[in-house]
Amino acid sequence: MTHLKLLGTTALALGLxxxxxxxxxxxxxxxxxNECEVYDDVLTRFExxxxxxxxxxxxxxxxxILENLPIQLAAGSGPDIAKVTDLGGLSQYYLDLxxxxxxxxxxxxxxxxxxxxxxxxxxxxxxxxxxxxxxxxAFVNATLFEQAGVEMPGADATWDxxxxxxxxxxxxxxxxxxxxxxxxxxxxAGPAISYGAAxxxxxxxxxxxxxxxxxxTAQFVEWNNDGTMARDVWAGQGGATYQDxxxxxxxxxxxxxxxGSWQVGRMDSTVGDLFxxxxxxxxxxxxxxxxxxxxxAGIVGFSATxxxxxxxAVIDFLAQEDIYAEVTAxxxxxxxxxxxxxxxxxxxxxxxxxxxxxxxFAADLADVAPSAFRYQGYxxxxxxxGITAERVSQAxxxxxxxxxxxxxxxxxxxxxxADAQ
Amino acid sequence: xxxxxxxPTSRRRWxxxxxxxxxxxxxxxxxxxxxxxxxxxxxAGDGFALRLISPVMRLxxxxxxxxxxxLGINRLxxxxxxxxxxxxxxxxxxxxxxxxxxxxxxxANVMLADRPQIGMGNFERLLDCANHLDPNTCREDxxxxxxxxxxxxxxxxxxxxxxxxLLTAIVLNGKIRARGFxxxxxxxxxxxxxVVVALIWKWMLQRNGVLNAxxxxxxxxxxxxxxxAQWAFAWSVFLSVWAHMGFYTLILLAGLQAIPRxxxxxxxxxxxxxxxxxxxxxxxxxxxxxxxxxxxxxIKGVQTFDEVYAFTGGGPxxxxxxxxxxxxxxxxxxxxxxxxxxxxASLLVAFVLVVLTLVQLWVNRKSVDG
Numbered sequence: 001m002t003h004l005k006l007l008g009t010t011a012l013a014l015g016l017x018x019x020x021x022x023x024x025x026x027x028x029x030x031x032x033x034n035e036c037e038v039y040d041d042v043l044t045r046f047e048x049x050x051x052x053x054x055x056x057x058x059x060x061x062x063x064x065i066l067e068n069l070p071i072q073l074a075a076g077s078g079p080d081i082a083k084v085t086d087l088g089g090l091s092q093y094y095l096d097l098x099x100x101x102x103x104x105x106x107x108x109x110x111x112x113x114x115x116x117x118x119x120x121x122x123x124x125x126x127x128x129x130x131x132x133x134x135x136x137x138a139f140v141n142a143t144l145f146e147q148a149g150v151e152m153p154g155a156d157a158t159w160d161x162x163x164x165x166x167x168x169x170x171x172x173x174x175x176x177x178x179x180x181x182x183x184x185x186x187x188x189a190g191p192a193i194s195y196g197a198a199x200x201x202x203x204x205x206x207x208x209x210x211x212x213x214x215x216x217t218a219q220f221v222e223w224n225n226d227g228t229m230a231r232d233v234w235a236g237q238g239g240a241t242y243q244d245x246x247x248x249x250x251x252x253x254x255x256x257x258x259x260g261s262w263q264v265g266r267m268d269s270t271v272g273d274l275f276x277x278x279x280x281x282x283x284x285x286x287x288x289x290x291x292x293x294x295x296x297a298g299i300v301g302f303s304a305t306x307x308x309x310x311x312x313a314v315i316d317f318l319a320q321e322d323i324y325a326e327v328t329a330x331x332x333x334x335x336x337x338x339x340x341x342x343x344x345x346x347x348x349x350x351x352x353x354x355x356x357x358x359x360x361f362a363a364d365l366a367d368v369a370p371s372a373f374r375y376q377g378y379x380x381x382x383x384x385x386g387i388t389a390e391r392v393s394q395a396x397x398x399x400x401x402x403x404x405x406x407x408x409x410x411x412x413x414x415x416x417x418a419d420a421q
Numbered sequence: 422x423x424x425x426x427x428x429p430t431s432r433r434r435w436x437x438x439x440x441x442x443x444x445x446x447x448x449x450x451x452x453x454x455x456x457x458x459x460x461x462x463x464x465a466g467d468g469f470a471l472r473l474i475s476p477v478m479r480l481x482x483x484x485x486x487x488x489x490x491x492l493g494i495n496r497l498x499x500x501x502x503x504x505x506x507x508x509x510x511x512x513x514x515x516x517x518x519x520x521x522x523x524x525x526x527x528x529a530n531v532m533l534a535d536r537p538q539i540g541m542g543n544f545e546r547l548l549d550c551a552n553h554l555d556p557n558t559c560r561e562d563x564x565x566x567x568x569x570x571x572x573x574x575x576x577x578x579x580x581x582x583x584x585x586x587l588l589t590a591i592v593l594n595g596k597i598r599a600r601g602f603x604x605x606x607x608x609x610x611x612x613x614x615x616v617v618v619a620l621i622w623k624w625m626l627q628r629n630g631v632l633n634a635x636x637x638x639x640x641x642x643x644x645x646x647x648x649x650a651q652w653a654f655a656w657s658v659f660l661s662v663w664a665h666m667g668f669y670t671l672i673l674l675a676g677l678q679a680i681p682r683x684x685x686x687x688x689x690x691x692x693x694x695x696x697x698x699x700x701x702x703x704x705x706x707x708x709x710x711x712x713x714x715x716x717x718x719x720i721k722g723v724q725t726f727d728e729v730y731a732f733t734g735g736g737p738x739x740x741x742x743x744x745x746x747x748x749x750x751x752x753x754x755x756x757x758x759x760x761x762x763x764x765x766a767s768l769l770v771a772f773v774l775v776v777l778t779l780v781q782l783w784v785n786r787k788s789v790d791g
Contacts, residue, residue, distance in 0.1 A: 067753060074531035089756070232628060235648050238735025238742050239750045382756035390563075397650055397738035399566075404557065420529050420757040 023307050025055045025314060028069060028082040030062045032297075033265040035083070035132070038330045039318070046317045053310055055081075073302060080305040081314060083131065085297045088379040091119025094127035095301035100312030101126065101319075109319065109337050116377035117298060128300035129319045130336035131327070135361050135368065136190045136260040136292040137282050138162070139267060141175075143275035144255050148172035152280070156290070159191055159219070159283045163228050166256040177230035179223065180245035181258040183237055185388030186381075190292040191258075192216040193369050194285030199384075200374040206417070208384060209410035216285075217392055217402055224396045230254060235396050240386035249277075258282075260295070261361040265332045268354035279357040281364035291369035294376050296336065334362055383416040523764035529757035536761070543765035564766060566739045567747035574658060574743060575722035582662045582669060582718055583711070589666065590673035591703070604674070608667035618664045619731035623647070626656055647733055650740035657729045657741045664728060665721065669714045676710030677703070709785070716781035720774055744770055 027043075029036040040057040047053055058079065060068075065084060072078040073093040084090060094117060097106075106126050107114065117127035145152050148169040153161040166178035181187050189199055196212025207213070223229040230245055237243045249257040250270050264279075271277055284290035299318060301311035317323060321339045328335045329348045335341045341362075347355055375381055387409050395405035489497050519533070524543055526536035551558035556565035593604050610618065625631040626646045633643030646652045680703065688698045704711075726745035729735070735742035735750075744766065752763030 070758070071531060086756075231648050232645065235737040236734075238733060238737070238739060239746070240755060241734045241736075380757075386755050393736065394738045397736075397740065399650075399738045399740075400557070408562070416757055419527065419759055 023053045023310050025053065025081060025305075025307060025310055026079040027055055027057045027314075028065070028079040029057050029059055030065050030083060031059065032132075032262045033331055035327075035331050035333075038327050042318070042323060042327060043314070046314060050310075050313070053314075055314055073304070076304055078302050078304060080307065080311050081299060081301050083297050083299050084128075085295070086382050087116040087128065087130075087298055088119035088377050089382050090300070091117060091121060091127060091379065093302050093304070094125070095303045095305060095308055095311060096125040096127060097301060097312045097315060098124075098126045100309055101316045106319065109321070109339055111338055112373065113298075113336050117300065118377075120379040128298040129315050130296060130298045131318070132262070132296045132331070132333035133294065133336035133365075134261045134296040134334065135294050135365055136187055136258065137361055137364055138280050139249060139257045139259060139263065139277055139357075140280050141169075141249065141252065141255050141275055142278050144169050144173050144175055144252070146276075153283075155281075156288075157283055159194070159285065162256055162283045163223060167228055169255045175253060175255055177245075177248060177254045178228050179256045179258070180230040180233050180248060180254050181220075182245065182260075183234045183241070183243035183389055183393070185240075185385030186293055186295060187258060187260070188216075188220070188388050188392065189375055189385075190282050190372065191220075191285065193291045193293075193372050193375075194282065194287075194289045195219070196285060196287050196289070197371075199371055200378045201371075202374075204374070204378075206378060206380065206384060206413060207410070208387060208413050209406045212285075213409075214402070214406045217395065217406060220392065221395045221402055221405075231396070234389075234393050237393070240389045242389075250274075260292075261334050261358065262296075264354050264357045264361070267357070268332070268351050277353060277357075279360040281360060282367065289369055290367045291372050292364055292367070293372050294365070294368050296334075332358065334358060334365075380417060380420055383420065384413060387412045387416065520764050520767060523760050524768050526761045528761070529759065531758075531760070539761070543761045544769075546762065547765055547769065561762075563739060563742070564744075564747055567742050567744045570654075570739070570741065571723060571725070571743045574654070574661075574725065575719060577658045578661050578722050578725075579715065579718045581658065582666050583714060585662065586666050586669040586673055586714065587707075587711075589670045590677055591699075593670065593674055594677045604671075607670050610664045611667040613664065615664065615728035616731045618660060619728045622656070622660045622663075623732055648737055650737050653733050653737055654740050657732060660732060661722075661725060661728060665718070669718060672714050672717075673707065673710060676707050679710075680706045712781070712784055716777060716784075719777055723770065723774060723777070 027039070029039060031037070036057055036059045043055045043057065047055060062085075065082065066086070069078060069082060069084070070086070070090060073090065078093070103126065110130055113130035113133070114126055114128075116130070118125060140152065142152070145165075150165055150168045150172065153165050157165075163179060169175065170178040181191070189197075192213050193199060195216035196210075197216065198207055198210055198212065200206050220229065224231050224234060230248060232248075233243050233245045244259060244263075245254060245257055246259065246263055246266060248254040250267070252275055261279075267277060282290050282292035299315055301308070301315055305311050318327070319337070321337065321343075324335065324337045325340045325343065325345060328337075328340060328345050332347050332350055332354065335345055347358060350358070375384075378384075391400065391405045391409045391412065394400040394408075395402050400408060485497075488500055492500070522533060523536070525538060525540055526533065527539040527542060528536050530536050547561050547564050549560040550556075550565065553559070553565065556562040556569065559565045589607055593600060593607070597603065613621075623630075627633075628643070628645050628648075632646070636643045644652070646656055684702050684706070685698060688702060693701070724745060725743050726749065729741050729743060730746055730749075733741045735746050748763040748766045748770070751759045751766065
C-alpha cells in the first residue's frame with residue numbers, strides 16, 4: 001500500500017515536473033459555438049512548429065470566465081492565456097505583447113480594438129487579440145410576417161415601427177411574443193444610445209441616468225407591461241443574471257428578437273427549415289441614430305505567466321492573417337482583423353441564411369455610434385451592465401417607478417465607481 | 422471476551438504527572454498477563470508478526486517517549502490534538518477571522534493586504550436607512566429587500582412546514598394502511614438535491630410547464646406563475662416546505678413515539694375526547710421536540726439559498742431574493758466584487774443565527790431542568 005502510494009506520489013511529482021520543463025501553456029477557453037475546438041486544432045500546428053511547447057486548451061463554461069477567472073488572477077493562480085469578454089476590466093493582469101511581436105502588423109490589423117484591452121490606464125500596450133467581433137442586432141421570423149401579411153419595416157425603421165409591426169404579426173398569427181431583448185445591460189445599451197443616451201461621454205464620464213437613457217427605460221418598461229416585450233425574459237429573473245430569448249425564437253414563439261451576431265451559428269443549426277429568419281440590424285431611435293453595441297471576445301495573455309515569450313508567440317500565431325481567417329471561417333464569426341475583413345470570409349458550411357445574416361451584421365457595423373465603442377472599451381462596463389439589468393427589471397415588475405429606477409442607477413453607478421477605485 | 426485486568430479498578434491508579442515516565446514504563450513491564458483463552462488462540466505466526474511489527478512500532482515509540490519526557494504526560498495530549506486543531510483552525514476558525522477582517526475593509530481587491538481599512542463603514546452602509554421598514558429609503562435597498570423577504574419567507578415557511586409536519590407525523594403515527602410506505606413517501610424529497618427540487622418544480626410551473634398544460638386541458642387556462650411576484654414567492658415557500666417537511670416529520674414522529682401509551686390509555690378510561698387528549702397530552706409532551714424542530718427550521722429557513730436561486734433566480738425583480746443570495750451576488754456574481762460588504766452582511770446573518778441557537782440552548786436547558 002505504502003509502496004503504491006509512494007509510487008503514485010512520485011508519478012504525480014514527475015508528471016507535474018515534466019510539462020514544466022516542456023513549457024506547458026494553459027489556455028482557458030469558452031465557446032459560443034465551436035471556438036475552443038477549432039483553437040485546439042489550429043494550435044496543434046503551433047506545437048508541431050515549436051517542439052517542447054504544449055498548449056493545453058481548458059474548455060470552461062462562460063460563467064467561469066466571468067466569475068472565477070478574475071479571482072484566480074487576483075490570487076496569482078490564473079492560466080497563461082484566456083479568452084475573455086471583460087476586455088478592459090481585467091487589463092491590469094494582461095501581458096503586454098508589444099516586446100515580442102511586430103507592432104506595426106498588429107496595429108494595422110486590429111486598429112481600434114486594441115484600445116479596448118488597455119482599460120482605464122490607456123497607454124499603447126498591445127494586450128490582446130480581438131478574436132471575434134460581435135454586434136448586437138435583431139433577428140426576425142420572416143415566415144410569421146409572411147403569414148400575417150404584414151410588410152416588414154424598412155432599413156431606417158424606428159423601434160416604434162418595429163414594435164407596431166411585431167404586435168400586428170403576433171396578433172395575426174397568435175404568436176405569444178412580439179418582441180424580446182436579451183436580459184443584459186449590454187443589449188439594452190444599443191437601443192438606449194439610439195434613444196439619445198450618452199452612456200460614456202467623450203471625456204470618458206459614464207452615466208446611466210441621462211434623458212436618452214431614461215426615455216428608453218420608460219419605453220422598455222411600457223413595452224414589457226403592455227405585452228409587446230416577452231415579460232419572461234427580464235421579469236422572470238433576479239439580480240443581474242443573463243437571460244436570452246433564443247429558445248423562444250427558435251420555437252417560433254417570437255417575432256422580433258434583439259440579440260447579436262454570435263447567435264447566427266445557433267440559429268443556423270437549430271432553426272433549419274422550420275421557418276425563414278433574417279437579420280435586420282438595429283432599429284433607429286427617435287433622433288435617427290440606429291446603433292447596436294459592438295463587442296466580442298479576445299485572447300489575452302497574463303503577466304503572471306512563467307513563459308511570456310511563448311504566450312506572446314501563441315497569440316501572435318493566432319493573429320496571423322491566414323490562421324485568423326481560417327478560425328473565423330470555421331467558427332462563423334465576424335472578423336476583427338481588418339485584413340481578413342477586407343479580403344472577405346467564406347464561412348465554412350454556412351447556409352445561405354446564415355451567410356446573409358453575417359453579411360447583414362457586418363454591414364451594420366458602420367452604424368455603430370462612437371459612444372457604443374467607448375462603452376465597450378470602458379473598464380467598468382460590467383458593473384454598468386449589471387446595474388442596468390437589475391434596476392430596469394425592478395421597474396418592470398413594479399418594485400420601483402421608472403424615475404426611482406433611473407435615480408437608483410445613478411446612485412449605484414456612483415457607488416460602483418467609488419468601490420472600483 | 423473480557424480482559425481480567427480491565428477495566429482498571431480503583432486499586433490500580435494511572436500514573437500521575439508527578440510520578441512521570443519511569444512509573445508508566447514500569448507499569449508496562451508489570452502489566453497483567455493476557456487471559457489464557459487469548460494465549461491459546463495465538464498461533465506461532467503471531468509471534469513472528471509481533472517480532473516484525475515491534476521494530477516498526479519502536480520507530481514511533483521512541484520519539485513519543487522523548488516528547489513525553491519533554492512535555493510531561495498531560496501536555497502530551499496537545500500533541501495528539503494538534504492535527505485536528507490545525508485542520509479546524511485552518512478550515513473553520515481562520516475563515517471566520519478572515520471574514521471579520523474583510524468586513525472592515527473596502528474596495529474590490531481580493532488580497533486583504535491591498536484592501537483599505539474602513540472600520541465599520543460596511544456595516545454603516547448596510548444599516549443606513551431613513552425608514553428600515555421601507556427599503557426604498559435605504560442606501561442598500563437590495564439588502565433590506567432581502568432582509569424583509571427572508572423574514573416573510575421564514576415566517577411563512579416555518580409556520581406552514583411545522584404545522585404540516587405535525588399533522589403528517591400524527592397521521593403517520595396512527596394505525597393506517599401501508600404506514601411504512603407513506604413514511605418513506607414523505608421523507609423522499611429530503612433525499613433530493615435542492616437544485617433538483619428547484620428544477621423539477623420549475624419544469625412544472627414555467628409558462629409551458631406541466632401545471633399550465635393541465636390547466637389548459639381542464640379549460641381553466643394557464644398562468645405565468647414565475648413572472649408574478651406574489652405567486653413566485655408563494656411557490657418558493659411551497660417548494661421549500663415540500664422539500665424539507667419530511668425531515669421534520671421524522672423528528673416529530675420520533676417525539677410522538679416517545680410519549681408513553683399508558684397516558685393515552687388513562688385518558689381513554691377517563692373518557693377524554695381525542696381532541697382533548699391531543700391538546701392536553703400530545704402537545705405538552707411533544708413540546709421539547711417541537712422546540713428543536715422550530716429552531717432547526719428557523720435556522721435552515723434563514724439560510725435558504727440554493728433551491729430558490731435555482732428556481733426563480735431571485736426574481737421577478739427582487740421578489741424572491743433572500744439574504745444569502747444578496748451576500749453571494751454582492752461578493753461574487755456582481756461587478757465590482759464587494760467582498761467587504763458581503764462579509765459584513767454575512768456577519769449580521771451569523772449574529773442572528775447565533776441568537777437563534779442561544780435561544781434554542783436556553784429553552785432546551787430550561788425544559789431539561791424542568
